[in-house]
Each structure stands twice: as C-alpha cells, then as structure tokens.
Amino acid sequence: MTNAVAPTHRAWTWHGSANPLDLTLQQVPMPVPAAAQVLVRNAAIGLNPVDWKVLGGALVDWQDGHVPGVDGAGVVVALGEGVSAHWLGRRVAWHTSLHAHGSFAEHTRVDVRALLCVPDTLDFDLAASLPCPALTAWLAIEKVPVKPGQTLLISGAGGAVGQYLVQLAAARGFVVTAMANARHRDRLRSLGAADCIDGPLPDSGAWTGGRRFFAVIDAVSGEHATRMADALKANGHLVCVQDRVAQWPCDPFGLTLSMHEVALGALHQHGDDDAWTQLRTAGEQMLAAIAHARLQPPERVVRDFEDLAHLLDALRQRSFGGKPVVRIR
Missing domain, CATH: 3.40.50.720 (NAD(P)-binding Rossmann-like Domain)
Known part of the structure; x- marks a missing residue:
C-alpha cells in the first residue's frame, strides 16, 4: 500500500572516501520496502558522530553508492508486506542500521519495529535529532x-x-x-x-x-x-x-x-522483538516528555539538505556547538 511515490529520489552517496566532503548528492532509484518495513519520506535528518566515523569503511562493509546515515524523521508513504495499514501517513522518527541504506536521502526504508511515533506538537527537526543520542542514553542508564x-x-x-x-x-x-x-x-x-x-x-x-x-x-x-x-x-x-x-x-x-x-546499533543485529518494544516505548516516552517540556533536548543547528556534507564535515571538526540537523524542503 502506498501514497504516490516517484521512481527516483535524491540521496547523498558514499564512494569509498573517509572525507564527508566527498559524499555525492545524486538521483538514485526509489527504495521499495520489504516485508516488515515501511518507506519514510524524510522531512529532517539527524547527524551524529558515528556518521563521519564510519566513512573510512573500517566498521562497515559498504558498496560504492551506499547511502549513509542512521537518524531521521518524516511521514510513512509506503508499506511492505505484513505491515498494518494504520502506519500509512504516520509521523515517525527512527534509528536504522549502519549496514542498510540510511537517512541521507529524501526517502528511507525502515524496519517497522524501529519506528517512533512523533507527537503532533513536535516538529520534525527536533524529532530527527532524538533517536541516536536519547536512545543511547536510555540504554546506558538502564545498565x-x-x-x-x-x-x-x-x-x-x-x-x-x-x-x-x-x-x-x-x-x-x-x-x-x-x-x-x-x-x-x-x-x-x-x-x-x-x-x-x-x-x-x-x-x-x-x-x-x-x-x-x-x-x-x-x-x-x-x-x-x-x-x-x-x-x-x-x-x-x-x-x-x-x-x-x-x-x-x-x-x-x-x-x-x-x-x-552500550551499542545502540548492535540491536539491529542482535535485538529481539521484546528488546525493540522496550526501546521504542522508551523513545516515544522521551518524545512525549519533550512535547510536555519535561525533558530538554539539545539546541539544534539546522541546515538545508544540499548542505549536508559540509555540516557533517563541520561536526567532524567540532567547529560548532549544538545538535546538527538537516532539513529537507
């Protein structure tokens, strides 16, 4: 089940370089969600230190043209086999595996178990900034x-x-x-x-x-x-x-x-459904707490999608304070 989806979209792609400035913005085929997955039209992308640390290739086995990124937020526009129709049109944030095509794109294919429902009162910039740091913090304090x-x-x-x-x-x-x-x-x-x-x-x-x-x-x-x-x-x-x-x-x-x-990404390889239910519940509770001003997120530094590579390089160089977010218009 889908809303109208184009055959291609824009994505930042990796071609073997550890330098964020060597990422390439290009038109690529639209992802198709598999069973137990959805397709999200991204409105915002959260950048994290891991996003530049993995570009050297030592921690991942990427092929040329891989789409990096682990955090995003947007609207579900297509469903894979077995996914409930109630997800279509939902506002969501998510964290995805380093080993799958990720968030540096206008659309991302995401496992349904990783979706966090975003309150209507929260903007996508804030929602995209949350998953990696907040879920990591929750896993740490749970220890x-x-x-x-x-x-x-x-x-x-x-x-x-x-x-x-x-x-x-x-x-x-x-x-x-x-x-x-x-x-x-x-x-x-x-x-x-x-x-x-x-x-x-x-x-x-x-x-x-x-x-x-x-x-x-x-x-x-x-x-x-x-x-x-x-x-x-x-x-x-x-x-x-x-x-x-x-x-x-x-x-x-x-x-x-x-x-x-603590390794949030390890859950994508080793976490069972119960572990993901607990993590998703914690993430949605933190989003709700932010919506009700009971939890304070970091200040955000927001740039346009076309500036993603430069913002990621600035994060690598620690040349600014705040949580970097890329907005897709």
Whole structure:
C-alpha cells in the first residue's frame, strides 16, 4: 500500500572516501520496502558522530553508492508486506542500521519495529535529532540498578548523549555529578546535575578524586573509562558509551566492579522483538516528555539538505556547538 511515490529520489552517496566532503548528492532509484518495513519520506535528518566515523569503511562493509546515515524523521508513504495499514501517513522518527541504506536521502526504508511515533506538537527537526543520542542514553542508564540517593558520575556530559543522561539519571533519583568542559556547567546544573567538575581527564591523567561514586557512565572513550574506574566504590558500575574497556580495571575478588558496554546499533543485529518494544516505548516516552517540556533536548543547528556534507564535515571538526540537523524542503 502506498501514497504516490516517484521512481527516483535524491540521496547523498558514499564512494569509498573517509572525507564527508566527498559524499555525492545524486538521483538514485526509489527504495521499495520489504516485508516488515515501511518507506519514510524524510522531512529532517539527524547527524551524529558515528556518521563521519564510519566513512573510512573500517566498521562497515559498504558498496560504492551506499547511502549513509542512521537518524531521521518524516511521514510513512509506503508499506511492505505484513505491515498494518494504520502506519500509512504516520509521523515517525527512527534509528536504522549502519549496514542498510540510511537517512541521507529524501526517502528511507525502515524496519517497522524501529519506528517512533512523533507527537503532533513536535516538529520534525527536533524529532530527527532524538533517536541516536536519547536512545543511547536510555540504554546506558538502564545498565545501572536504580538506587535513589546514590552517587553517579557522567563523564563527557557536555554532548547530546550527556544532556539526556543527566536528566534521565536525576529523574531516577541519582545524585548526579557531570564531568565536562566548564562552558557546559550552567546548562548541566539546570538539567539536574548536583555538581559539575572539569573534564575530560588530561591525556594519561589519573582520576584523583577518590572512590565516591556508585556508578560512572563514560561517554569519552574506552581508555578514559578505564581511568575513571578509580572513581568507583566497591560493587560499583562502569558503563562505557564510547568504545569499551579493554581489560578489567581491578583485581579479581577485590572491588568487584561491574562493567557494561552500550551499542545502540548492535540491536539491529542482535535485538529481539521484546528488546525493540522496550526501546521504542522508551523513545516515544522521551518524545512525549519533550512535547510536555519535561525533558530538554539539545539546541539544534539546522541546515538545508544540499548542505549536508559540509555540516557533517563541520561536526567532524567540532567547529560548532549544538545538535546538527538537516532539513529537507
């Protein structure tokens, strides 16, 4: 079942280069949704660090002409076999697999289980900015047992994932310390951080603040997370959002730390329907919370579809603050 869909559309395509500026905007055949998929006419595309990190090809097995991108928002315009007709015309946001053609296009084929219904009061720019950072933050906080009043440190709290993490952790009753550049301090306190400290740690610098946290969620790197393990109390939890800890950071039968890794994209290969139902429910709850001003999204930097490659390159160079979004007119 479909609305009117043209035979071709515009997409940014990859041709082997790690440089975002080498992406090519061209006319390509319109995707056709398979069983349990829909076709979304994109209104906005959310850009994420992973979008430029994978262009070198080390993490993916792309063919020439692949369409990158993992986050988008728009309207469902066609249904694959077995998909309920109620999805046609629905406003949705979504996160898709790195291994499938993605969001850098006017239309994207998306698994129906990955669709998030977008409230009518939210614009597509905001909806497209949410999936990767907000769902990653939710997966990270879910790793930590809820113990109100316990201390939790978020390192790398200044980015989009950190913004959601601070709010989710504070809402669960944790006493949150945010580690980030000093320029983020006022914003993080307004979001629920009880304390803010400068970070990240300098290269090879050690944590010297003592073992005072029940949990540390690190959004910097696996190597940084390893050093942050010294901030944990006995039986504490170390959660790695970027990369993973290569070696257990304490002796056996000592501090008995628990370690956790977070990888949103892994659900596309290994998540069952129950895992996706939980993730989709969490995403829709966060969209509703934003619509009712109970959750604050990062400020957005919006550019036109034709400027996508330049905005992705600017993200790679960290030449601006805010969450980058591309709008399709």
